[in-house]
Amino acid sequence: MESPVDIDPSLLLKIIDSSYDGIFITSHEGVILYCNEAYSRISGLNAASIRGQKIEDLVAGTEIPDACSPDVIRTQRPITKMIDYYQGVSALVTSVPVFDSAGSLVWVFSNVRDITELVTLQEQLKSTSDLNAEYQRQLRQIQDQEQNILLANSPMMVNILRLADRVAGVSSPVLIQGEAGVGKDLLARYIHDRIDTPAARPFIHINCSAIPEELLEAELFGYEPGAFSGASEQGKAGLFELAGNGTLFLDEIGEMPLSLQVKLLDVLQTNQVHRVGGTKSIRVNPRIIAATNKQLETLIRENRFRQDLYYRLSVIPIYIPPLRERKEDLVSLISYFLNRKNRKFGMKRRIDSQVIEILSEYPWPGNVRELKNVIERMVVTADGNTIDESCIPVQILQMAGKTHFIATPDYFSTYDLKTILAEVEREVIKKSLAVFGSLRKAAFHLGVDLSTLVRKKKKYNL
Template sequence: MRNLITIDKIEHTPEYEAYLRQLPQELLLKIVENAFAEIFVNDKDGRVVYVNPSSMRYHGLQPEELVGKASSEIKRGIWEPHSFAEVMEKKCPIVTENMYYITHKSLMSVNIPVFDADGEIELVISTAMDYVTRTDLSYRTSEKSIVSSDSDFSDEVIGSGEAFKACLKKLEKAVNVDLNVLILGESGTGKSFLAETLHRHSLRRDKPFFAINCAAIPENLLESELFGYVPGAFTGADPKGRTGLIKNADGGTLFLDEIGELSLPLQAKILDVLENKRYIPVGGNAFQHVDVRITAATNQNLIELIKQKKFRSDLYWRLNIIKVTIPPLRERKEDIILLANYFLKKNNQKYGTSKLFDKKMMYLISDYDWPGNIRQLKNAIERLVVYSEHMILEEELFWEYLREEGEVPAGPSAQKTYNLEEIKRDLVNEVYTKYKSSRKLAEVIGVSQSTANRLIQKYIRGEGEEMEN
């Protein structure tokens, strides 16, 4: 009796092979028919003898449409490259990156020859599947906007760093109390997103949320946008008048982004809304009353603006009941990979791709300071996905991105300014020092726990060399 399976000269014991032979066909069919990975089998002549249902996820065809056909009949227009001929020629396993044209997926395919008793290829078994890890699995199946443990906002906000979690805890204090909130932070750190998230969790969640960027609208227009105007208030005004955002947000929340750009007269009117729940529309002479919660944000130093007589101190202290300062991305390095993976997932969904970061790319992304913060990272990941012609996003794409943004000079010497080994050591040290956990290190930097343990041995304890997983 010849062995059922011989891979890399490892054979089953006779007892175990006997056990395999007595397994009922129904059980074996249940296994292969319900496997998550695609299983695609050709005979020695290249004719398809079996395809499991999971393959429909990748090339969009029913197994019945493929079984019995020769590989030469189906390879064109479905996927490239077709590896059967190469496996038959080299008589060894072949790993390829395949593009499935019908579903626009790019996946890694493993093609294994199975030999008969005479050493000739009897079957070629190919498997392909989405790239998933323990961390990625929930990330692929969940519609959460962000990931953050230990937070009531955990369904919506990405961040595992202590500074960022402290920021969220302050915001959570404002969920069940009707207080004004001031959100500080550099441009692109997510102030608007957090303001809207706060509203969705607040006591006013069933009422309107309106947002306006005070820096984006000229002052003469901003006043009428905020407070509205009465009929005939000025030349060109709507003869019926107009309701402003403050009135539209009655009962809900108004978010004033870049509030440091407000003129002093408009600051006085906002203060009246905060203190007396009233305002006068442009061109009007009677107060209108309103119940609105105001959340404000700025990337400016309001204390300095107060010293320069450009911002009212009474408005600052009225807004500053709950103050939250969002740390820039360069100060929350452990969150960069979480955010990068999240944006990669979103762009894979948007463009119908299955692209992945290679390890060098991940280390470089995590080490970069991202002066534009989350907004820049989000746009960069989309650009990398669009630019890449392969499933794996390699480090050269990152260098090209930096060159385009003027962050590094052109030419190969530019890359020498980044020592990848130092970047890896710094990242492992930073994350492990903070969490003291190989499991958390694995989660944050996107590797298996065994690889995380080897990184700890190499960079923290100085024992041995890192081994790739």
């Protein structure tokens, strides 16, 4: 077995002193015995001036902010701390006890590693992470705003948004009426968002037609523990309570059962709710916005809606006209939905002007909601980047007046058979070219030679 290598103590000190890490040694009483140049650089202390002093005195005299050695002397166990020295250097300090053969503490050896760059990098990463989180929050906010956008070019919609802006800052109930799909929920959200709305003022949406009558009361007003079979043992706060000082949007209010209309009216008059199975009154103060596609006046005559509740809800009535009555908004909506779907699917679709003309002739019974879905369908199903007439759903072509016609003299205002046949042939070829996209495909489906189709295309100037 080889004998251990003898190392000259002076050489050992030179090796320690050349270390990039700070080396710091104290006695078992905390007296500073040695520190290398790296420790002086990190701590900002002069090695000669502190040698022989007690480490605790340096900490007490605020020459250094902290040290591990006193804790090691007290516990006789290794200690690691991160210390920010007054020179602006951050260091990871590890101090370990050194014992003699009898097990008595002799020295405390400390290794001091400069981690300033690592700390700076960590702070930069945290800053980057925080910044990224903020960007994500702003992006979600922008996306939410995009989801709730209301475009207004027609005078009717411009006036509606002006009214919404005026009423946004007051707490008066608003009743929004209009056909299904016109954007009643978007207008409700628009009114809510017009004012500064922190998290403490939420927007709570409930569809009165989507919840069974026996559960709707509990959802609106809450319930006490054990109020009914299947109820939570802790009870549950209702939406009136959860809305706080925010907005409670009662969608499809015309579908609310008469028995609940009475209770709703009482809450609106007293600003108090009683949970199901409870006796205590709970103060509530949400802003109420209701919406319906029903004719409430008709429901009142049929004894299906309370007249007093109607007057209570319709302090500020707003009627959104159907899309067919505000065609000025159509092109803007088409452009908006097209851009959104292109971004969503990573596409670059554009709409042919003839398609816009056809869409403008369609009455849109499903209103804006139907338009949104049709644009998405055309974006997804288009063969190329141009959305042409072949992409339009058949029912829209038919309802827009693009239905198949019967070639009669009345239609063409002539009895000349040659003229009628030529016009029919021209329209069939034109439609085939639009649907199939190429001469070869169109010729195949028309059952003619390609050369024949080329000749007729030229003849009819198509």
